[in-house]
Amino acid sequence: MAMRRILLLALAAVFVTAAQAAPPARTPLSAQDKADIARAEEYLNGVTTLKARFLQVSPNGTSVEGDAYLSRPGKLRLQYDPPSPLLVVADGSFLIVHDSQLGEPSYIPLGSTPAGILVRPGVKLDGGDVAVTRVTRQPGVVRISVVEADDAAAGEITLVFSDKPFALRQWLVKDAQHQVTTVSLYQAQSGLSLDSKLFEFKNPKFTAPSLNTGN
Numbered sequence: 001m002a003m004r005r006i007l008l009l010a011l012a013a014v015f016v017t018a019a020q021a022a023p024p025a026r027t028p029l030s031a032q033d034k035a036d037i038a039r040a041e042e043y044l045n046g047v048t049t050l051k052a053r054f055l056q057v058s059p060n061g062t063s064v065e066g067d068a069y070l071s072r073p074g075k076l077r078l079q080y081d082p083p084s085p086l087l088v089v090a091d092g093s094f095l096i097v098h099d100s101q102l103g104e105p106s107y108i109p110l111g112s113t114p115a116g117i118l119v120r121p122g123v124k125l126d127g128g129d130v131a132v133t134r135v136t137r138q139p140g141v142v143r144i145s146v147v148e149a150d151d152a153a154a155g156e157i158t159l160v161f162s163d164k165p166f167a168l169r170q171w172l173v174k175d176a177q178h179q180v181t182t183v184s185l186y187q188a189q190s191g192l193s194l195d196s197k198l199f200e201f202k203n204p205k206f207t208a209p210s211l212n213t214g215n
Contacts, residue, residue: 026133026152029126033135036142037125040159043166044123048072052188059179068185073121074110075199089201090119096201105203117146117157118171125159140164 050070066080074092085100098105126132131149145158160170170184
């Protein structure tokens with residue numbers, strides 16, 4: 001039970017933030033920063049489907065792996081490896097978090113989660129309802145940190161891209177208590193045909209077992 005609570009708390013940090021702490025300071029954006037933001041927007045808007053393995057590390061160091069599926073706009077699935085009971089599905093309207101051992105799934109409006117930035121129809125990282133707080137660069141890596149424009153204290157998501165080729169490799173979510181959860185992608189493949197059923201969620205509690213009508 002304790003391990004499940006830890007994983008659920010880590011998952012909540014990845015997808016849901018709650019306003020408490022002071023907002024992160026915004027750094028003035030240079031011409032290079034704006035160019036990198038434009039590259040990130042072009043890349044994200046060009047992704048139609050993505051399949052990858054992922055490694056999620058919670059603030060206390062607990063880690064879990066699984067398969068990630070993305071179909072833009074609006075669709076996401078995180079299938080955690082056993083023995084984790086967790087499943088996350090974005091069906092276009094809601095982000096659904098289900099723990100098969102705890103029971104009832106949670107339905108969260110997709111637009112109110114950091115994950116919504118990745119799957120919205122037109123990604124714009126600096127403008128409208130989101131704002132870039134800073135852009136940092138290391139050899140071969142570009143990091144872009146984003147907050148909600150009208151509620152920066154709610155938390156921050158940092159998107160980490162490889163430079164050549166330019167591709168999303170990781171995201172980090174800092175919650176209102178400054179706890180950081182990291183999700184890293186590897187073995188990523190894009191442009192695949194993904195089964196639409198991956199992005200459907202049927203609550204097992206209300207799914208009737210199939211009947212065997214054979215004689």
